[in-house]
Amino acid sequence: MKSRHxxxxxxxxxxxxxxxIAALVLNALNSNIALYITPTEVAAGKAPKDKLFRIGGLxxxxxxQRQADGVTIAFIITDTExxxxxxxxxxxxxxxxxGKGAVAQGRLSADGHFQxxxxxxxxxxxxxPPEAAKALxxxxxxxxxxxxxxxxxxxxAAKPKAGY
Amino acid sequence: MNDRFNxxxxxxxxTFYPLAGRMIPWFAAAAVLFGLAGLYLxxxxxxxxxxxxxxxxIIFIHVPTSWMSMFIYLVMAFWAAIGLAFNTRxxxxxxxxxxxxxxxxxxxxxxxxALWGKPMWGAWWVWDARLTSELIxxxxxxxxxxxxxxxxxxxxxxxxxxxxxxxxxxxxxxxYFSVKWWNTLHQGSSVNLTKSSMxxxxxxxxxxxxxxxxxYSIAVALTRARTLMLERERHTDxxxxxxxxxxx
Numbered sequence: 102m103k104s105r106h107x108x109x110x111x112x113x114x115x116x117x118x119x120x121x122i123a124a125l126v127l128n129a130l131n132s133n134i135a136l137y138i139t140p141t142e143v144a145a146g147k148a149p150k151d152k153l154f155r156i157g158g159l160x161x162x163x164x165x166q167r168q169a170d171g172v173t174i175a176f177i178i179t180d181t182e183x184x185x186x187x188x189x190x191x192x193x194x195x196x197x198x199x200g201k202g203a204v205a206q207g208r209l210s211a212d213g214h215f216q217x218x219x220x221x222x223x224x225x226x227x228x229x230p231p232e233a234a235k236a237l238x239x240x241x242x243x244x245x246x247x248x249x250x251x252x253x254x255x256x257x258a259a260k261p262k263a264g265y
Numbered sequence: 266m267n268d269r270f271n272x273x274x275x276x277x278x279x280t281f282y283p284l285a286g287r288m289i290p291w292f293a294a295a296a297v298l299f300g301l302a303g304l305y306l307x308x309x310x311x312x313x314x315x316x317x318x319x320x321x322x323i324i325f326i327h328v329p330t331s332w333m334s335m336f337i338y339l340v341m342a343f344w345a346a347i348g349l350a351f352n353t354r355x356x357x358x359x360x361x362x363x364x365x366x367x368x369x370x371x372x373x374x375x376x377x378x379a380l381w382g383k384p385m386w387g388a389w390w391v392w393d394a395r396l397t398s399e400l401i402x403x404x405x406x407x408x409x410x411x412x413x414x415x416x417x418x419x420x421x422x423x424x425x426x427x428x429x430x431x432x433x434x435x436x437x438x439x440x441y442f443s444v445k446w447w448n449t450l451h452q453g454s455s456v457n458l459t460k461s462s463m464x465x466x467x468x469x470x471x472x473x474x475x476x477x478x479x480x481y482s483i484a485v486a487l488t489r490a491r492t493l494m495l496e497r498e499r500h501t502d503x504x505x506x507x508x509x510x511x512x513x
Contacts, residue, residue, distance in 0.1 A: 109350040116431060123435040127446075135448040136393040157448060194387030196316060204450055221387045226455040228321060228463040230312030 137204050140183035148209055156185060156215060157204040157223065165199055178203060178215070189217040196222035276353055278494040279503035285487040292487070296480035303473030311466045323381045324467075328456075329475040331374040333482055334402060335437050337367035341409075342434040345427035355490075357423030358497065360430060361413055362490035366482045368406035375399060386450055394443035395451035398436055405433040419497055 127134065137157035138147060148154060156178055164177035173190045176199075187205050197203055202223030207216045229237075275281045307325035314321040341360045348356035378396065379389045390396065409426050416422035444453045455462050456471070463471070498504045 105351050109346070112346050112349055112431065116434070119432055120435055123439070127439070131447070134394050136391065136450055137448050139448075157450075192387075194385065196385055197387075219388075221391070221450060222385065223450055224316055224385060224452055226452040226462050228314050228317075228324070228455060228467050230464055231315040233464060234315035 139180045140178055140185045141180055143185055143209070143215075144183040151208065153206060153208055153218070155204055155206045156187075157202070158185075160197065160199050160201060160203050162199045178205060186214040187217050187220075188214055189220050191218075191220070193220055194222040196224050198222075276355055278355055278358070278498050279501070281355060282491055282494050282503070282507065285491050289484050289487050289491075292480045292484035296477050296484060298477075299473050299480060300477035303470050303475075303477050306466055306473060307470030311470050312464060314467075317385055320381070320384055323377050325470055325474045327374060327377040327381060328471055329478040330370045330377065331399070332475055333478045334367060334370035334374050334399070335440055336479075337363050337370060337482060338402060338405070338430075338437055339434065341367065342430045345430040348423055349427045349431075354497075355494075357419070357427070358490050358493040359486070360423070360426065362486045362493055363482070364406055364410050364413075365489070366485055368403060368410065370478070370482070371399060371403040371406055375403060388450075391450050393449040393451055394447045395440065395449050398440040398443050401436055402433075402440060405429070405436060409433075 137155035140156060140158055142148070143156060148156075158178040158180040161177040161179045161184060164175075166175045168174070172192065173188075174193070175186065175188050177184045177186050179185075187207075189205065189207075197220065202225070204221045204223055205215060205217040206219040206221075210216050275284055303325065307322060311322070313319055341363050344356040344360040344363075347353060348360070375396070378399075382391075383389050409429050412429055413422045413426040416425055443449060444451055456468065461468050495504055495507070
């Protein structure tokens, strides 16, 4: 084995060791690296007590309630398994919408709601013109309707059999 | 031996210097062409986004600079490995020539990201895994440049810098996969080798801009490498001949 090949092998081995160390460190720090925890994790009691933390998820459809003053707002953050009611007073980003992602910083209050001091919007990685987005939405609605019709038809078809 | 084309010939600064000089104008021209095409597609042809309106168009700078900041680091680490293993003169110069461009790309990525984050997310900066690891990348570039500049002997500077580059290379996959591995405010990737979640003209505009930044990076890195070659090899015959040529 030539010395330069030995060196190359040594560099490769060193890189592998560094990679393993990095993986172990990152794994150990896992919970500190995550920017937010989910409502399910809060429900499981993983939320820090009396300390600021962030929760993230979707803003539940139909949950936004604005007060008359225009800056006080209540909404629900959900990961579809668990819900957390959030209270917030302040300015919201434009992309904050029902059914879209949001990350809120604050702390849990005694009655179980989350008192937020900052609310950020989290958007997804899809980029398309509004017409394409509308077409997708319409197709999705048609799909749901068709599903409902099929289910109704299947129920109808099943009925006479059941009566037989 | 001389009758066949030998690629290793260009590992010598004396032969690489004129070759680099001939290549630079082509890469510069390609950067301008791809850049014009990319800007035209991105700014004038690509449609408005359904969520972010016109604001999303910063993606045509943000994503290419982010890609280049990671890619340039990988190329520097490659040259560092070659330099440490084979003790070649040129590899250290190539790594050094790339560093300022890599740092510029990392800085632009963070800066355009902040400009984009404020209107869309509501924050200039959050300490999420993607943003933090990209900031570490910028610090790695700056640290490398400072380390190399602090050591007078260029061969020793290359060795020390090379070790730093190789240690830091673990950060690149962390940046890339951060949005998959952890909860982040930054959204996931829109584009990878197999799929894209962008409208077609948006995607093409972005890819053309990425090509433009790529060609630009090669052109400026080669220019810088030529200066480094002259500086480091100033006592050799080929540099003296080269300088005599230009003075004539």
